[in-house]
Amino acid sequence: MEKGGSPLYYPYVMHHTRPPARIITVTGSGQIEKEPDFIKIQLEVVTENMMASAALQENAERMNRVIEALQQSGIPKSNIQTTSFTINPRYDYVDGQQIFRGYTVTNSISVKVPNGMDAGHIIDTAVQHGVNQISSLQYGIEHENLLYEQALQKALKQAVSKARALAETIQVQLDPKPIKITEDPAYQPGRPEPLLAVSKIASTPIEPGQIVVQASVRVQFQY
Template sequence: MYYPGYQNTMSEHLYRQAKTNRMTVTGEGTVSATPDQAIITIGVINEGQNLSAAQKENADKTAAVIQGMLSLGISQSDIQTSSYRIDPQYNYENGQQIFRGYRVEHQLQVTVKDIRKTGQVIDTAVASGANSVSSIQFTVSNPDAFYNQALTLAIQNAQQKAITMARSFGVTLQPVPVVVQEISQQLPPRPVPFQAAMLAQSAETPIQPGENRITATVKVEYTYS
């Protein structure tokens, strides 16, 4: 015999039970990747009282820097302007602001796909007229492949945690999770400030790329009985 009220009560009970018998764990996975390319920020900074003359001087030196990059086999598409600024400069004497001239700054972002040339690129840029090397960022050209490896490790880590918890409580874990949420964010490695003192070295500037650590984090929800 069909009892609508009884069936509704049972459905609510099973729903509450399913909601109650859940555990949520987080998992983290990390892989190390050897960088295979470098992103360098190189600039030309100069000052002059005449704006047009200061701009021309900056443009000439920047063109020489770009030519130096091209001579090393850097592709034109791997050289791009990251910033260009013109700022008036002042001296302050006896509480008064006295105009000194203009400061022109042109920053280039250069991607070096042959990481072994990183030191040579910096030295060539400086020899060509660059007087600012503000940062170096070592990256991998295919970060998604490493991130997916880290993501797999994160899921395995979460699963192992859930199994351990289920054993500790003496319950049976359902192996297939009901919710898997990716909570990590793949971020590029932080740029490394470049020490200006290194520009004075006569030998090729030594650059150590080290390793990138790529981490993934997930939140996984399991049911158990």
């Protein structure tokens, strides 16, 4: 009570407990298949000599022959790109002693072979004109991001269909607008794959098959 005997009054505030959100979580996946638009082949010319200048000169001559032959086979100059060039000394260890064995020069190029062109013939041509190492090949498609977006759309449609089926089964009203959409996981392009060693290549068969672009989503709905 206050001084003077008057009672104190405190307003009563009602607290409403919010019911927990009712959520359905579903996943969806989608994929698009397409024939590759091109193949990227990693070609290397490796030369060795006791003198760096001699190894370098031989390497340059062989690589020039390779590039000229590739262009004569129909590969545009813009589709041939140098990816690495190294000159390294070589050593052996005999009875704990370091023995100098000369120099190794490695020149690597990436060749983009368009779909419809015989990639096996391109490999054979490169080997015949001086390539002595083939490290990898990778299939690729143009405008890959557009195909991924199509796969995402298919994934989302599948997720929506799953959510509707679940809501119908448990007899609840589904809010058609998702409260959360997560890309899960992000798409990663295919990695280059190793090719056969040059010594094993006769008439090289290359079968590209299909590239599969996949997408996955996780979606939450309220009901």
